[in-house]
Amino acid sequence: MSATTYSAFRIHKDDQGHHAGIEQLPKPEPASGEVLVRVAHSAVNYKDALAGTGKGKILRTFPLVGGIDGAGEVEASDHPDYKPGDAVIATGWGLSFDHDGAYAQYLCVPGDWLVPMPARLDARSAMIFGTAGFTAALAVHRMLTNGQRPDMGPILVTGASGGVGSMAVAIFAKLGYEVVAVSGKPALHDWLTSLGASRIVGRDALAEAKRPLEKAEWGGAVDNVGGEMLAQITRTVVPNGNIAAIGLAGGHELNTTVMPFILRGASLLGCNSVDVPPPLRKDLWGHLADDWRPQALEDMLTETVKLEGLPDVFERMLAGQTHGRVLVEVD
Structure with missing residues (x-):
């Protein structure tokens, strides 16, 4: 330079x-x-x-x-x-x-x-969060605003070893939720546990469903995959549970029915972190710097x-x- x-x-x-x-x-x-x-x-x-x-x-x-x-x-x-x-x-x-x-x-x-x-952040720590941490915070915000509570059941996080997924695991664990991480990488299970995941399951844990509604298992979910995995989550979320949809690495089509949304009151919450209004953007960074900051950020x-x-x-x-x-x- x-x-x-x-x-x-x-x-x-x-x-x-x-x-x-x-x-x-x-x-x-x-x-x-x-x-x-x-x-x-x-x-x-x-x-x-x-x-x-x-x-x-x-x-x-x-x-x-x-x-x-x-x-x-x-x-x-x-x-x-x-x-x-x-x-x-x-x-x-x-x-x-x-x-x-x-x-x-x-x-x-x-x-x-x-x-x-924000106070308690510098350029380095802010970029450890980066867009991934900010997007995870947006998902948490949308779910909490829509009534997500720990007593509703575990939060399922797909693509848990990626940037957004690992941040979502750590933030929800910090907030007192049971977090179940979906990962196809066994070598990273101990790492995910250190971030706060109480359980790690393979991708096959969300086996292909045959019915519009299956056993309600997840209190809510942060989905970084999309496609068939997201469709499966809609069928297995508890009544009034929230699903934050973030990624589409598994496909952009969503083949499900309206029954989870009508009969169980499930909510599918889209998360676009690109053009978040400035006041909310500032609030989310404030949370990341303070009460939502994972203990295992480093x-x-x-x-x-x-x-x-x-x-x-x-x-x-x-x-x-x-x-x-x-x-x-x-x-």
Whole structure:
């Protein structure tokens, strides 16, 4: 990085096909309402891996700097709420979609996209949470707001070894819920137990159901898989239980009936963490920093990489060879 340029992991799609790597870009100046952030840390999320490899249609325009989340310090500001030296978090909105993301030494964004760093968090810990932790917090918020209680029964978390899943396990355990983690990776069972899972079951525990309603077993669920697994959960959740739907790695179709929703009063709650309104966004980060903060936050960090290491991490993540949270050291 010089006085006029900075390093960024930039993604292209052009006559050469899809390609990405580190480039030197001109240092931006914030326009009206914008803030220039010197990024200290980012993270690797499944969406980042899809965007960085071109294996998912994530980016709306090219070329674009990757990275859907970042945290650092304000260097320059043309927004009334922020001044140089303020610690901030950026997740969602247009990052690595139609706006340059945070896999870069500098991030220039509308100030309304930022959240002031809560007390008890710094850039590193904020990005151990990252978009995965924020999305898990949104799921918890939606379920609690809709009446989820510990006495309704265990919370089932699918895709539990991933970023959102492991965060959901840890947060619900912190809040006193019994958590049952679904994982097809036996080597990670002890790790999931250390995060707060009271029981780990294989994917075959949700055997194919033949009837619209099966035995009510789960008080609620956080589903990171979608497809047939989500359909099975709708048939087995208890009356008035909540299902937070987050992922679709198992498919985007949902083949179920209306009976769980009519006869058992189950609720299917969609969780889109991209454009959460600023007041709720700030509240959720406050919870993550305080009463929802897992005791095992550091244990959820399983790998740290530099910008140069992103392509390798992307490939391993899409191949199911990573778990927990991967932190990116930018500055």
